[in-house]
Amino acid sequence: MSDSYLLALHALTLKQLSDVDGLVTIFGQDADDVKKALENAVAEGTAMAARDKYMITPAGRTVLDEAYPQWFAHERSDAEIGSAMESFETGVNKQVLSLTTAWQTVEVAGERQQNDHSDSSYDAKIIDKLGAVLDRTTTVLAPLTAAQPSVDRFLTRIADALTRAEDGELDYVSSVRIDSFHTVWFQMHEHILRITGRERDE
Known part of the structure; x- marks a missing residue:
């Protein structure tokens, strides 16, 4: 644009x-x-x-x-981009949603309770998994990023949030008050849905 x-x-x-x-x-x-x-x-x-x-x-x-x-006529008609979006929706996006839930809540005696972030080892594992998903996302969305470089700006902002979380600023995982991993991910998702003309699944 x-x-x-x-x-x-x-x-x-x-x-x-x-x-x-x-x-x-x-x-x-x-x-x-x-x-x-x-x-x-x-x-x-x-x-x-x-x-x-x-x-x-x-x-x-x-x-x-x-x-x-x-x-976005090209992006909406390109088969490779369409395939990338399918992989995004059925793969990495669902993984981020699952990891966000795992970050916000923990299972205690078979029930989900709010994560008080007292277990730094647990939190570190979630952050590591988010990093792995972000790496896969960069690969998955490569055809779309090539056509629309604006997508890469979102990936960079997500990576910046992840770095801050890794450095101990835990709000940068999912807080809605700042440009956290989850907040920027949501923005990116909406952006690429509008580019490709798809509806949000969840």
Whole structure:
């Protein structure tokens, strides 16, 4: 996507509610370009603003839904990309969901309880497994990344979150308040679904 206006709207579908800086983080756009695009979107009714934060409107989603097929015509018709998405959905995405559950809860006497993260060995194993899944994801999504380099930006951000978790900042595994592994993974998933025209399974 080369149009700042449409790319800003697209970023809002991934971030839901965000200020300018939050949207800049997603695709690395120029902050002034993003701000101008959002101001135009608000004026046209495709986004709404409150306290320096923005949200896409139903009209904005309609604009994107009409634009996606042309933007991503190649990605939606390429058989190799289609196969990559199947592997992503049935493989690494399910593994991340399972590992996130394992991170947030532990089994005690046959029941799942909230993980208090007192067992550093247990946590380290989950983080190691997330790293292995991320490595596989890079390989799985290679055909899509070749067509849409923006996907690699998400993989880099996920890797950055994982590094921080490995260094002891455990919130970077799944906290929704920051760009954690799980938060950015969710954004990437939504991004590639919109590129390929697929629906979210879960």
